[in-house]
Amino acid sequence: MHASVLQRFLPAHRPVLALAPMQDVTDLRFWNVLAHYGSPDVLYTEYFRVHPDSHPEKPILADIDANATGRPVIAQMIGRDIPSLVRTAAVLQRHPIVAVDLNLGCPAPVVCRKDAGGGLLRDLPHIDAILRALRGAIGAPCGDGSGAAIGFTVKTRIGYDSAADFPRLLDIFASHQLDALTVHGRSVREMYGPVVHYDLIGAAARRMQAPGAGTPVLANGNVRCTTTAQAITADTGVRGLMIGRGAIRNPWIFRQIREHYELPAGAPRFRPTMADVRGYIDVLARETRREGTSERAHLGHLKKLLNYIAPGLGGDDAFVRNLRKASTLAELFAACDAYLLAPERADADAYATEPNWAASLNATQAAY
Structure with a gap:
């Protein structure tokens, strides 16, 4: 596995906490909001739209460059054209990021119609080709003086119509030495419905975090509070949690999860009024x-x-x-x-x- 800087952000005693990428929400302004209440361990950008005529969105690049929260940033791309993804990854690695992430989960119909985001889950051979090209293109030294390499990560759903191809998808992920994998436990068709398939997130954790594999898995989907965070972590065995809507609703959620794992039993926990x-x-x-x-x-x-x-x-x-x-x-x-x-x-x-x-x-x- 590449000597990824991400290993520095994996606490031994609790799950690493990541802010989910959300379009029109998770920009620098929202990162600064969360800094008032207890930032996550890792920040994800809104996604960069990638296609043959694209250039990385300047406002998102400006957010990366101006980030003063003290938290590392992972830049997310969405697209299907391999030369364009490789070109964009090269540009992103010139900015202060710790990883480049590929979006395989966005369920928006306008995205899926272009066979990008979650739409790519209908074409596993093309995902394999994308990952092969990006794994070879990502790994420049981080600009933080640590000597670690910029990582390559993926955020995925469990399938397009169903989870029938999820085992094959995990095999593909395992073959490309990802530095982290986030699994949103719904199919694209399930959108943001009430059911999250935590059993499949657990299967991903067992497959990807097995001895000799070493890719940390993060769970995404309905992490609403400390109770659900602890239960999901215990039930699935993941190394991290990615929180989106729960962080908009409750900006103290990252602080509260840390307190759950770090404070002694009986110590008072913060409860927002x-x-x-x-x-x-x-x-x-x-x-x-x-x-x-x-x-x-x-x-x-x-x-x-x-x-x-x-x-x-x-x-x-x-x-x-x-x-x-x-x-x-x-x-x-x-x-x-x-x-x-x-x-x-x-x-x-x-x-x-x-x-x-x-x-x-x-x-x-x-x-x-």
Whole structure:
């Protein structure tokens, strides 16, 4: 295996914690938001769109170069054209990253129609060819003076229509000495449905982390809280967890998981209150606003983020409806104040109930 810098970020006593790549969310601004509450161990970029006419998106490159969180960055690519992927990987390795990641999981129909992202899972021979080319093209020295090589990682789903080809897919991954593999435990067809196939994530961990293989596996899918994080890690044997929607909902989640593994039994753990969530919304509003963005556009972006935050906060549907009806930032903040800072709930545990993300996503698609 390549002497990857990633080995430095694998704690012996707990899973490594990664922020999932999410388009229009996981940019430098959101990285800075999480830094207020306890950053993940590793950050992933939004994906770079790669095709014969592409150039790496300058805003994402600028985020990489300006990252001051102290956390390492993995740059993700999405595409199917091998020369273009190799060319883009060469450019990315000139920036301060610790790995280049290939996206084999995006289920967006517009992506899959181009046979990229999750769409590539219908063409295992082409995946094999891509991995062979990228494994040979990635491995430049990291720019951090460590002497370690830039790693090559993959984020995948378990299949396109089903998991029937997943064992063959793991064989392909194992043949290319990946430095890490993240498995989202759903097929492309399953999108973000309620079922996550943790048994298949466990199968991937046993296959890829076996003696002589040595590729750490990260689990992705419905890591919502400390309880689910501990259960998924114990049940699957993975070396890490990748968290996406759960980190938007609860930015303290990485801190809480660390405390679970690192604090002695009986020591107090941090539990965010509704008032803490209200403060988080202010930080989101301040940190995620792009220069020159209109109030209307920023309001729309905040509403999309709040669709991951509001469900489960006490189960009050009226709060969610009021957020969606807000036509100005002032109205949005007033709705947050009225619910989250109400005397009867301001000090309440903010995450005592689980969110219904499927309903939230459906409502988001209908409202926007």
